[in-house]
Amino acid sequence: MTEAEFEDLLQRYLDGTSQPGERELIEQWSNQLGEPENFVLPPTEREQVRAAMWRQIEHLTQGRSGNGPTDHTLTGKELHHSTSFWRMPVVRWLAAALLILGVALAVVLPQTWKSTLAPSTMAVEWTQHHNKGKKTELLTLSDGSRVTLFPGSSLHYRPGLIGSRREVRLQGEAFFQVAKNPDRPFLVYTDQLVTTVLGTSFRVKAYAGRKNEVAVQEGRVSVQLRRGADLSATPVQPATEGVILLPNQQVMYSALTPRPLRKQLVQNPVVLVPQTFTFDKQPVSKVLQALEKAYGVELVYDEAKVANCTITITFYQESESLYDRLDVLSKALGASYSLADNARILFHSDGCTP
Template identity: 45%
Template structure:
């Protein structure tokens, strides 16, 4: 640690840190502050005002980089050789929201929000849901964000010319206004989710717990952000309705799964009177937007009589499996249906 830094020294250090003009020793000091804040600890040599200045510097760097990008890809080029990639700044930005006191110039929290808050000014807003109920934020483009208790959302009063970017910590449900010319991005500490117009849920805890992105309608792309480790960054995934991406920060792994309770995405009758099993499976695929793989030859000639109007997808599959003596399992958001065939019944 550098010796006997007074407030003027700390302010000067943070200014040079933003500009990339620090010495290796100074970089190490600020990195240590970052690591302490990342674990929700307060560096003892920093006053509350200096902590706010650290958070402000983090926000300025992440915003300055992400808002200048013009394509759909998450920004991955190094910000500075001395600090690492955007993923680390994204983590720092989410952390900045988590620590508490906001910097005066950057982090403005709406006072006594109404049931639906609307972004009016061009400056950035930081909303923290300190209540026990979800709270809806309406953004300038018409997008609504339902922030869960404990969640934090950072958003601009007016979006950039090329795309729309917000930052999230915690959980929120997004209903994005469709705008093909202006992609919508949600940054968390670990991943960036890119959409054009859809509805989806993001669960982004500050801890090392997995990040989960669940799609209700439309499609989204989920891309892990590069971090400070040397581990390779997993390839991104495109998600469809009833699918979710689960990113494990500890294993640096991104997986695609079906959500726990798939919802119907298309109207479909589930009354089958002596109908081919393959017809039942096709109806389930259409109703829930899922892919079901099976051995068509083994099911040739198999018919069933089933009435399943109110059951969930998995309940329907359980009844079908019990009728046929079959089984199923999930793999990469697909359902693998296995049946011994009618001859074994």
């Protein structure tokens, strides 16, 4: 059973459209939620998961009893000592929903599922690789993809990356160099995002309690919120609610401050197409166009205002960043610039005297 099939099974249960036998299967599993043997999270992270689950349960149940929202939120410690918490039917029901939201993905299926499911839908055990060292580790997957796994990070994947999609789960940070295969997209799941590629290089950060980040080095990737993600989407046929990232672009998302996904420039854009940065009495627009091409960025400016502006300037140091060069250009022209959504840079100039 793939992750997508498992989430579909839970969604049908919540929608009341379960097929024969599915409802009993979900309820059998939900009755065992909270038992220690069903958790793979270390104790230090369990409290965070329980607290996050309780916040979501409060959100989902507000107004259903007619009493309005409560003023008291249980802490992780209080939840830990509440022996009746995991026994409440509404909690077990909502815990299943929380899996769809990606909050409690560390809960594993009980062994009893294996005897209940038909052979064609039996869950395939996932392999976990955890980097316990102080240096990065390089993993080579069965399809030839390479993953640089950072210290303290874990990667989960099925042996042979079986299935119509090559799927992995990440906790922590990793740099992916994905082997190209247009027929089998490569998906990286974090607790909040789904990143889909056909073959390219990108970095993903997904540490517990922090923002999820995806940054692209080359090629293009599709990023969606994990909840409600269209798993059939690709960078060629992207999802409506997702974003497409190109080199030097990134997306950041936090469930604590949810907002639509917006791509932005990475902190230090690198040169993608080498350019000659020596200009002798050249139009400023030509300098801006050279920067756009070199870094793959979109510089937005008023062409009419800079039409009469020329400049003699040379950018020497290879260590100079894009922003260093924009600082020098802005100072020479009495101009300024600012970062904008959609990975754009706005260049502000009042023009030049002819």
